[in-house]
Amino acid sequence: MSLRDHLRLYHGSWMLKTDELNDLFYSRPPVTFTVYPEEEEVTGRPGILEEYIWNVRTKDPETGEMIRLTEYFRVKFGYKIKHNDEFPIFLDDNTSVLYPPEVLYVHDIGPHEHEFPNPFIVVV
Secondary structure (H helix, E strand, C coil), X not given: CEHHHHHHHHHCCHHHCHHHHHHHHHCCCCEEEEECCCCEEEEECEEECCCCHHHCEEECCCCCCXXXXXXXXXXXXXXXXXXXXXXXXXXXXXXXXXXXXXXXXECCCCCCXXXXXXXXXXXX
């Protein structure tokens, strides 16, 4: 399931809840995602940047160059971002690389051995 679908299914109007969702993400262990269409695996705590995808730049991991997020996915992967009116996602280990939530696919979140300070539960 894409992170976009997950957020919409379990959190409804998720772009109105960025503070709560960021607190939730930071209170949990890192999560592994697959970035499509390349199928690269990345791990980290996601965060939501409160800026529309069509208006942000991301860092090209290969060149270090800053490029529009929409342009990066079009040129690099031949992928046209379908929901550029949503907020992008970053991972806490590298906040300069941004992802559209539609290309991040959630792996098994699994059970955890300790209590979380945040009362929300993320279900995949």
